[in-house]
Amino acid sequence: MRRPTIVDIAKAAGVSKGSVSYALNGRPGVSEETRRRILAIAHDLGWAPSSPARALSSGGRVGAIGLVIDRPAHVLGVEPFFMQFVSGIEAELTGSGVDLLLQVTEEHQAEVAAYRRWAAEQRVDGVIIVDVRTEDPRFEAVQKTFLPTVVLGGPEGIGSLPCLYTDESAPMREVVHYLGALGHQRIARIAGPEYFVHTGKRTRAFLEAAEEAGVAEVYTEHADYTGEAGTRITRRLLTRTDRPTALVYDNDLMAVAGLGVARELGVDVPSQLSIVAWDDSTLCGLVRPALTAVVRDVVSYGREAARMLVKVVSGERVQSKEISPGELQPRASTGLLLS
Amino acid sequence: MRRPTIVDIAKAAGVSKGSVSYALNGRPGVSEETRRRILAIAHDLGWAPSSPARALSSGGRVGAIGLVIDRPAHVLGVEPFFMQFVSGIEAELTGSGVDLLLQVTEEHQAEVAAYRRWAAEQRVDGVIIVDVRTEDPRFEAVQKTFLPTVVLGGPEGIGSLPCLYTDESAPMREVVHYLGALGHQRIARIAGPEYFVHTGKRTRAFLEAAEEAGVAEVYTEHADYTGEAGTRITRRLLTRTDRPTALVYDNDLMAVAGLGVARELGVDVPSQLSIVAWDDSTLCGLVRPALTAVVRDVVSYGREAARMLVKVVSGERVQSKEISPGELQPRASTGLLLS
DNA sequence: CGATGGTGCTGAACCGGTTAAGCAAGTGGG
DNA sequence: CCCACTTGCTTAACCGGTTCAGCACCATCG
Structure with a gap:
């Protein structure tokens, strides 16, 4: 047989x-x-x-694309972003005979090594790069090995690679103006790591929007997206004498953590403190009060990225593309400041 | 070049x-x-x-294993189980030159088709099967194609395939006895779908444990692991005249949803209602009150499954293995019933 | 009627490895 | 000194596809 x-x-x-x-x-x-x-x-x-036999023949494709996710296991489990993104990729690939190779690492260097290995061993036809960093070594690696690539992020600082990018400033402006209108004059942001380019973009947008909206005091604290960090930083912020009256989180997990801390300290949400999450998952709607969030269609990011990469792999010239940045979905965690 | x-x-x-x-x-x-x-x-x-060239040679391996996850995108994003499991697999595979092919489908038939295709096209050396169902068509598919397989679940009803199984009844007994000791006489369980074998096992264990512990009334409602289902069912349960005083959920997402509903209805947790989640993620510790949960080391399940599969692929004979079923981690969501 | 061109197929090379069989040279034993 | 054996290497087949060159055959055209 x-x-x-x-x-x-x-x-x-x-x-x-x-x-x-x-x-x-x-x-x-x-x-x-x-x-x-x-x-x-x-x-x-x-x-x-036979997939290997096909791949071996003249100029054959292996029929697989690769994605490396650089997050520790316990974050990945609860961070909805990546699985939604992966689901979107899969939805696009289904039926096309292209498979997804997934690698989860806990170290940035291992990620670069993965791309090199995949290229050298001909395991994938192309890769999707996420979480663009300042001084990111991955771009050199994929360019050198001529590995077809699509980037989620950019368009600055990624060379001439095709990318999917969002305007981070529009939703940020929406958030800050909204909080300003609710009477908040002191807003803190619990952000992702500084070395991610999109973190920096949001930080600049945050400052600009505050000026524009006439919000007196804004500042950014960097965290690593974990619930623990969200808890720790929120506790520190809320126990200051001049504590902020609104908190903006860079992911939903930290926002949930922040909500827990507010509860623990007896700070009422939303009458004394407003909370906004960036990225909406069902999670935001399940906790009480439900979290106001910036809703992005992450699944469609995945679809679009996969679609672009398949084109790049097949030799088509592909234009970088701006995708919907998401918009504010107000829920019960934000409200008028009652001082 | x-x-x-x-x-x-x-x-x-x-x-x-x-x-x-x-x-x-x-x-x-x-x-x-x-x-x-x-x-x-x-x-x-x-x-x-070159991986394809190697695979093509006599009896060569492709150096990849496959995993299909059958969950809709919006569940997958927030359901910590799978990403933890995947992280465990990756941790084991790192450095061994074996890659993971991931497929996310929203339909059971597509899952079977994926295994068939992977086998026929020689895309993987073996697969891991999760979420064993009653009358599960996947076992016939992998046996027919001689695809090396390791099952998370069993050991009954999966033929002669090597598997990793847990004793679901031990933690269930722990949960029910604990709730009984806290004074609960009416316990409802919001379970996963009936067609999953482990759901049935837990249901039986739930009934047995209740009898053993002298808990008067227990019943099980089936849901689909989504937050929406958790919300809906919990709302129905808590608005009954003889509402349960304790709720046991089959995953943590539904438990978080249930907690939200209790809050919405003004039912105090834990003085009027105790809540237990099955599977602990950081999420359980972040919400308030923090959720009592059955803690399982899902990452190690992934590691062990990958380790076994690599052995099976290399022709070693592998014994099925019982793994730690997890244990109760009491937190703030359970307490003495104050009637 | 011969040159031309298209159709439908075959044969063989090729992709990049693995591996069995063969062979020449060196070594040691009887 | 001959034989057997080992060492270190080469040659060639093979895995399962793709693709190019060539060839026989027939129809068409000037």
Whole structure:
């Protein structure tokens, strides 16, 4: 019960294996009648092309793309962003015969090594890069190895790679103006790590928006997206004498943590403290009070990234593209400041 | 700047490509001196074995294992179980040169199709099966195609496949006895779908434990692990005239949803209602009151599953193995019932 | 009627590895 | 000194596809 090969089909059909290949790939060179006969036999035998054999032939693709996620296990489990993104990629790839290779690492260097290995061993046809950093070594690695790439982030600082980027400032402006209108004059932001480019973009947008909206005092604290960090920093912020009256978090997990701390300290949300999460998952709607959040369609980011990468892999020239930055979804965690 | 092949190395070293292959694989047949020379050249050229070429050779492995997760995108994003499991797999595979192919589907049939395709196209050396169902078509599919497999679940109803299984009844007994001791006589369980075998196991264990502990009334409602279902069912349960005084959830997301509903209805946790989650993620510790949960080391499940599968793939005979079922971690969401 | 061109197929090379078989030279034993 | 054995290497086949060159056959056209 060996798996059938095109040689088996050729024998059964009484033709050469070259003809079988032409027939199966829908290319000219065989008569319609022969083609039908070959296809029928292939179907009967339950034939499917060997992916390694295809890849080995002239210029063949392996039919897989790669994604490396650089987050510790306990964050990844609760951080909705990545699984949504992965779901979007999968949704796009389904039925196209392209598979997703996923690597989870806890170290940035391992990530670069993964790209190098994938390229050298011909394991993927292309990769998607997320979480762009300042001084990011991954771009050099993929350029050197000519690995087709699509970046989620940019467009600055990523060389000439095609990317999907968002305007972080529009939602940030929306958030700050909204909080300003609710009477908040002291807003703290619990952000992601400084070395992520999008963190910096948001920080600048945060400052600009505050000036624009006439909010007196804003400042940013950097964290690592974990619940623990969210708890720790929120506790420190809320126990200051001049504590902020509104908190903006860079992900939803830290926001949930922050909500817990407010509860613990007896600070009422939203009458004494407003909370905004960036990235909305069902989580935000489940906790009480439900969290106001910046809603982004992360699944569609994944779809779009996969679609672009497939094009790049097949040799098409692809334009970078701006995607919807998301918008504010007000819920119960924000409200008028009652001092 | 083509990627170097063993022929390039052979030319540079002045030997045949056969010798290069022997040298690079650490097999006898070349002198120590020649081996060193070849290895040095391979290193200089930045050579790495072509994965497709290796796989194509006699009995070669492709160096990848597959995992299919059958959950809709919005659940997957917040359901910590799978990402923890995946992290564990990755942790085990790191450095072994084996990659993980991930497929996310929203349909059980697509899952079976994925296994078939992977086997037929030689895309993976083996697969891990999770979420065992009653009448599960996947086992026939993998057996027929001789795809090496490790199952998370079982050991009943999965044929002769090696598996990792847990004793669901031990933690369940712990939970029910604990709640009984706190004075609860009416306990409802918001479970996963009925068609999952482990759901049924827990249901039986739940009933047995209740009898054992002398808890008068217990019943199980089936849900689909989503926050929405958790919300809906909890709302229905808590608005009954004889509402339960304790709720046990089959995952943490539904438990968080349940906590929100209790809050909404003004039912105090834990003085009027105790809540237990099954599976602990940082989430349980972040909400207030923090959720009592059955803690399982899901990451280690992933590690162990990957380790077993790698052995199976390499032809070793592998024994099924019982793994730690987890234990109760009491937190603030459970307490004495004050009626 | 011969040159031309298209159709439908075959044969063989090729992709980049692995591996069995063969062979020359050196070594040791009887 | 001959034989057997080991060492270190080469040669060639093979894995399962793709693709190019070539060839026989037939129809068409000037």
